[in-house]
């Protein structure tokens with residue numbers, strides 16, 4: 137990812153780096169100029185005015201190129217941040233629901249906040265590193281040009297420093313990795329803090345336990361690990377500073393003790409260059425922790441196994457369902473939840489065989505945990521079958537999942553309510569049509585709509601579900617899945633759902649799957665599929681004359 141993002145911005149990066157090199161060249165020229173002026177201090181024939189003018193001209197050029205390159209670098213940082221954000225949102229959107237569920241929302245959330253920030257900081261540091269590295273390399277070249285013997289001496293000291301620095305860097309990265317793992321847990325706790333607000337507020341003992349025994353130890357661990365990680369980089373930074381001074385001292389002493397043939401001007405020039413180098417070298421050393429955190433974040437992002445399919449060309453087109461479909465065939469379909477290392481048991485459904493025709497109203501029934509919702513998620517393409525095949529008019533669902541999924545509109549029990557109402561074309565729906573359904577669902581006194589945007593979604597649970605129904609209705613999909621929609625509705629709306637809405641949808645030619653425990657309404661189904669421990673069998677409806685004893689004991 138790191139490499140890909142650098143490539144994406146290579147043009148600006150190259151321009152910024154080239155300007156940085158030019159600016160660094162002017163920096164070196166200033167040193168060289170000062171150096172030659174020192175040599176002429178005792179020479180009365182020297183033209184100091186001319187020297188001064190060149191000095192100011194060089195200063196101006198140095199300032200101009202520095203400002204321009206820094207401006208481009210800042211622009212680059214912002215662009216990098218924008219593209220990391222876009223890239224991550226695209227990757228999450230391209231990732232299957234299955235994988236997101238498996239990874240866990242808190243980890244994705246931690247990545248969307250923490251890792252994006254860390255990666256942005258690292259990538260933004262790349263040009264600064266390039267700028268300072270260019271300065272350092274040019275200074276080295278300048279020193280090498282002045283005296284290769286003295287340069288070898290300085291180089292040896294610096295290589296030694298770099299080997300130790302690399303070892304320290306590896307330890308630091310390891311410690312940042314440990315911190316990052318703890319951060320995942322912190323985000324999980326943050327989520328509990330918000331989502332569990334009711335439970336925490338009502339029960340003081342839980343609140344105390346959550347604070348003292350869950351959150352505080354987590355935060356303390358992060359504190360200790362972060363300090364220990366930064367300690368490594370403090371040691372690293374001081375070590376490299378020390379080495380620079382050591383190089384400075386060694387130039388002075390080595391030129392006296394071992395390399396006595398070297399001219400004083402050359403030694404002075406080396407000292408001046410090394411002093412000048414303290415600035416760029418300090419910047420480079422200070423970016424070590426930033427780079428380390430970026431590396432850890434980049435590895436963390438890859439570990440989430442988000443989709444790399446971020447080619448969103450088709451984002452500009454709409455997928456359209458076939459309203460005239462005739463056959464939905466579910467052939468030997470099975471699904472098994474993937475097992476975690478600490479899972480002793482994992483649930484599976486199937487093999488399921490079923491053939492559905494357009495316009496059928498099918499009830500899915502069975503006790504808690506028998507696999508109804510799991511089947512519904514497989515049916516609408518949120519989960520990919522682990523065995524068997526689903527075909528719509530003979531076309532396997534896996535050929536084009538987005539195309540297949542667009543045939544469904546769903547309301548699961550943990551549904552999310554968007555405040556933008558969109559129609560079948562994926563554009564904001566017509567206000568008058570929305571208002572008609574707000575009235576029908578008795579929400580018109582609570583919610584208004586303007587340009588397809590609902591005024592509020594802050595409603596009671598039952599009302600929110602009704603609003604969910606409105607959104608689903610406006611999507612105008614050929615197939616609907618309602619997962620215990622009526623469970624928390626009052627008798628009026630429960631009756632409305634089974635006796636009016638289902639009939640209306642059927643009349644419109646829609647196919648409806650209803651997960652239900654409401655036995656008294658089973659007569660509104662065309663077919664009933666009963667689930668038991670992941671297995672499905674079709675049973676007769678209670679109203680059927682030929683009903684068997686089994687059809688009476690439905691759940």
Ligand SMILES: Nc1ncnc2c1ncn2[C@@H]1O[C@H](COP(=O)(O)OP(=O)(O)OP(=O)(O)O)[C@@H](O)[C@H]1O
Pocket residue numbers: 237473483502503504505506507508509510511667
């Ligand atoms: N995300 C998941 N990861 C792993 N296993 C899961 C997951 N969701 C559900 N399960 C397993 O699948 C089983 C069936 O769950 P499912 O939600 O399909 O039941 P259900 O029939 O819809 O139940 P209910 O009537 O209570 O809604 C659960 O008992 C659980 O063991």
